[in-house]
Amino acid sequence: MIESKCIISVTDPGLFSTIQDEGRDGWQGQGVSVSGSADLNSMRIANVLVGNKPQAPVLEFVMQGPTLTFSEDCVVAFCGAKYTASISETPLPQGRPVRVHAGTTLEAGRSVGGMFGYLAVSGGLKIDEVMGSAATDTNNGFGGLEGRTLKVGDKLSVAKRSRNFRNLKDNKRYSMQPFITTNWGVKRFFNGEKRLFRFIPSLQWNFLPNDIKEIFLSETFRVTSQSNRMGVRLVGCEINMAPDFGEPSQPVAMGTIQIPPDGQPIILSVDRQTVGGYPSMGVVISADRTRFVQSQPGASIKFVEVSLVNAQNALISEDNSMKELRRYVSDRVKELD
Amino acid sequence: MCTYDLINEIFYFEIPLLFRRPKVWLRPIFYMTDPYTFTPLGDRAVVIKLLPQMSGKKYSMSAAGLCERIKLFDLQGITDIVPAFLQLAIHYDPVLWACVSSESPYDAIVQSLTERLADSEIHSDDRTSSLVRVPVCYDTEFGIDLEFLSLKLDLSIPDLIDLHKSPIYTVGAIGFAPGFAYLEGLNSKLVLPRRESPRTRVPKGSIAIAANYTGIYPSELPGGWHILGRTRTTFFQWSDNVGSLLAVGDRVQFDALSLTEFRSLESLSVIKDD
Numbered sequence: 001m002i003e004s005k006c007i008i009s010v011t012d013p014g015l016f017s018t019i020q021d022e023g024r025d026g027w028q029g030q031g032v033s034v035s036g037s038a039d040l041n042s043m044r045i046a047n048v049l050v051g052n053k054p055q056a057p058v059l060e061f062v063m064q065g066p067t068l069t070f071s072e073d074c075v076v077a078f079c080g081a082k083y084t085a086s087i088s089e090t091p092l093p094q095g096r097p098v099r100v101h102a103g104t105t106l107e108a109g110r111s112v113g114g115m116f117g118y119l120a121v122s123g124g125l126k127i128d129e130v131m132g133s134a135a136t137d138t139n140n141g142f143g144g145l146e147g148r149t150l151k152v153g154d155k156l157s158v159a160k161r162s163r164n165f166r167n168l169k170d171n172k173r174y175s176m177q178p179f180i181t182t183n184w185g186v187k188r189f190f191n192g193e194k195r196l197f198r199f200i201p202s203l204q205w206n207f208l209p210n211d212i213k214e215i216f217l218s219e220t221f222r223v224t225s226q227s228n229r230m231g232v233r234l235v236g237c238e239i240n241m242a243p244d245f246g247e248p249s250q251p252v253a254m255g256t257i258q259i260p261p262d263g264q265p266i267i268l269s270v271d272r273q274t275v276g277g278y279p280s281m282g283v284v285i286s287a288d289r290t291r292f293v294q295s296q297p298g299a300s301i302k303f304v305e306v307s308l309v310n311a312q313n314a315l316i317s318e319d320n321s322m323k324e325l326r327r328y329v330s331d332r333v334k335e336l337d
Numbered sequence: 338m339c340t341y342d343l344i345n346e347i348f349y350f351e352i353p354l355l356f357r358r359p360k361v362w363l364r365p366i367f368y369m370t371d372p373y374t375f376t377p378l379g380d381r382a383v384v385i386k387l388l389p390q391m392s393g394k395k396y397s398m399s400a401a402g403l404c405e406r407i408k409l410f411d412l413q414g415i416t417d418i419v420p421a422f423l424q425l426a427i428h429y430d431p432v433l434w435a436c437v438s439s440e441s442p443y444d445a446i447v448q449s450l451t452e453r454l455a456d457s458e459i460h461s462d463d464r465t466s467s468l469v470r471v472p473v474c475y476d477t478e479f480g481i482d483l484e485f486l487s488l489k490l491d492l493s494i495p496d497l498i499d500l501h502k503s504p505i506y507t508v509g510a511i512g513f514a515p516g517f518a519y520l521e522g523l524n525s526k527l528v529l530p531r532r533e534s535p536r537t538r539v540p541k542g543s544i545a546i547a548a549n550y551t552g553i554y555p556s557e558l559p560g561g562w563h564i565l566g567r568t569r570t571t572f573f574q575w576s577d578n579v580g581s582l583l584a585v586g587d588r589v590q591f592d593a594l595s596l597t598e599f600r601s602l603e604s605l606s607v608i609k610d611d
Contacts, residue, residue, distance in 0.1 A: 025416040025417055025428075026416065026417055027417075027515075027580065028417045028419045028426075028428070029404065029417065029418055029419045029420060029511065029584075029585065030511050030515060030516060030573075030580045030581035030584075031511040031512050031513065031514055031515045031516055031517050031573075031581065032515045032580070033515075034417075130575050130576075130578075131575060131578050131580070132578070139514075140514060140515055140556070141556075142575045200377060200379055200380060202378075203376050249421055249422065249510055249512060249519065250384075250421060250422075250424055251378060251382070251384060251419045251421050251424060251425075251426030252378075253378050253379045253381060253382045253426070253428065254379070254381070255379055256378075256379065273512055273513055273514070274419055274511075274512045275419070275421045275510055275512030275513070276512075282379075283378060283379025283380070284379075285379065285380050286379070286380050286381055286431075308377050308380060308441060308443055309440060309441045309443075311379075311380040312380050312431050312435075312441045312442050312443060313441075315380055315381075315431055315432070316431065316432060316435055316442075319432050
C-alpha cells in the first residue's frame with residue numbers, strides 16, 4: 001500500500017502541457033474564460049481509470065507530450081489522442097490503469113492521431129484552485145501552475161490516495177515490463193474518419209443569403225496548424241459575410257462557428273473569450289465536441305445543419321453512455337484493490 | 338383568427354391591434370409586448386435578447402437587471418449567466434433540464450424562465466446601480482494616442498479630455514479579458530474605428546476608446562483601441578475569488594488627475610458607493 005505522496009518531476013515539458021479539470025464555471029459574466037480540458041470525455045475516463053473523481057485535475061498536452069520522472073510508485077492512466085507514449089522504451093498502453101515504478105521515466109511522445117492527450121494520476125494532481133477550478137488559463141496567466149504551461153524542473157504532487165491497487169501486479173502479459181497494467185482497457189472515443197460536424201444554426205444564419213449558406217454547407221474545410229485551445233481554425237472557400245451582420249459583441253459558447261473578416265471559419269474552443277464580435281454561423285453540437293477539438297491540422301471537415309431537439313437528444317444519449325462506461329470502469333477499478 | 342373563440346374575438350375588437358395578446362401558440366417570435374425573446378446558442382445555452390426600446394427604461398428589463406433576477410431564482414442546472422449589451426446568455430446543463438413533459442431541455446428552461454420572470458416581483462426598478470469613480474491621468478505620457486486623436490477628430494487635447502471625462506458611463510459588457518469593461522455613453526464626437534494595426538501590448542490600466550465604447554485594460558493585453566490615459570485602480574483580482582471590480586450595469590465616472598497627483602498615488606482603492 002502506497003501512503004506517501006507521489007512526486008513527478010518534469011524533465012521535458014512538451015509543446016503545450018497544462019493542468020486542466022472540467023473548467024471554471026460561473027465567472028464568464030466577468031470576462032473569465034471557462035478553460036478546462038478540451039476533450040472532457042477522455043479526461044474524465046482517465047480519472048476514473050485511476051480511481052479518482054471524474055473532475056480531478058489532470059495533465060493535458062497537445063501534439064508533443066511531456067517527459068516525466070516518477071520518484072515513487074504510482075498509478076496513472078493515459079487517455080485521449082493516440083501518442084507514441086512509452087516507459088523505458090516499452091510502449092505504454094492507453095486507456096488502462098498503469099502502475100509506474102519509482103525512478104522510471106514516462107515519455108508521452110508525439111500524437112499520431114488526434115490532438116489532446118490526458119494523463120491522470122491516482123489521487124489527482126495537487127493544485128490550488130483559483131475561482132473554483134484548477135484549470136490553467138494561459139492567456140490571462142492564472143490557474144494551474146501559476147497560469148503557465150509546464151516547464152523543465154516543475155514538480156507535481158498528488159492530492160490524496162483513494163485506492164491502493166493491490167491487485168495491479170503480476171499480470172502475465174506485462175510482468176516483464178517496466179510497469180504493470182491490466183488486461184482490459186477503454187478504447188478511444190473518436191477516430192479520424194468521421195469528419196462531419198453537426199451544428200445548430202444561429203439567428204444570423206436565417207438571415208444569410210442562400211448562396212453563402214450553400215457554400216458553407218458544401219465546402220470541405222481544412223484544419224490549420226494555427227488551431228489552439230482558443231479555437232479550431234479552418235481554411236477553405238472564403239465566406240463573405242456582409243460587415244453589418246456583426247453585432248457589437250454577443251455571447252459565444254463552446255463550438256461557436258465565427259466568421260472573421262478574412263472569411264475563414266474558427267470553431268471556438270475551451271480558452272475562448274466570453275463574448276465575441278464576429279458574425280456566427282451557429283454552434284457545433286456538444287456530442288461532436290470530442291471530435292472537433294481532437295481534429296489534427298490538415299484534417300478535412302464539413303458542416304451539417306441539425307435541429308436543437310436532435311442535438312440535445314444526441315447530447316443526452318452520449319452523456320448516458322459515458323456515465324455507464326464510467327460506472328463500469330469504476331467497478332473494474334475497485335476490483336483492483 | 339380563432340373564430341371558435343367568440344368571446345376572445347369580441348374582446349379583441351375593442352383594443353388596438355398592438356395590445357392584443359394572442360394565445361401563446363399563436364404568438365410570433367417578436368410579439369410586441371414581450372420585452373425579450375429567447376434564442377438557442379448551441380445546445381447548452383439560451384440567449385435572451387432585449388428589445389432596444391424596452392431596455393433603457395427599467396433596470397429590471399436591462400441585461401444587468403435580468404441577470405440579477407435570474408440569479409435570485411437559484412435554478413439548478415444553470416452554470417453561468419453572461420450579460421452583454423442587449424443580450425444575456427444563460428449557460429445550462431441540458432442533462433439536468435431533460436424532463437418528460439418538454440420536448441427538449443431547451444423548451445424546459447425557456448418555459449421555466451418565462452414563467453418565473455413573469456411571476457417574480459420586481460423590487461429593483463427604483464434601484465440605482467453603483468457609481469464607481471476612476472481617477473485617470475490624461476497626460477500624453479500615458480495617453481499615447483491623444484495627439485493622433487486630436488488631429489484625426491479636429492479637437493484640441495483639453496477639449497478631447499473634457500468630452501471624454503464628462504459623461505457618466507454604463508458598463509455594457511465585460512469580455513475580451515477578465516474584468517475588461519465595455520463602457521457605453523461615449524460622446525459621439527469621439528467615435529472612430531479601432532487602429533488598423535493593433536498593438537501587441539497595451540499597458541495595464543490604460544483607458545482607451547474605439548467605436549462607441551470606452552474600455553479599461555485591467556491587465557497588460559494586446560489591443561487596437563486608442564489610448565487616452567491611465568489609471569492605477571485594480572479592475573480584476575483573481576486571488577481570494579475577488580474577480581471584477583465592475584459589473585454590467587454599474588456606472589463609471591472618470592476624474593482627471595495631474596501627472597504629479599498620479600505619481601503620488603501608489604495604488605488607489607476605489608470606493609464603490611451604492
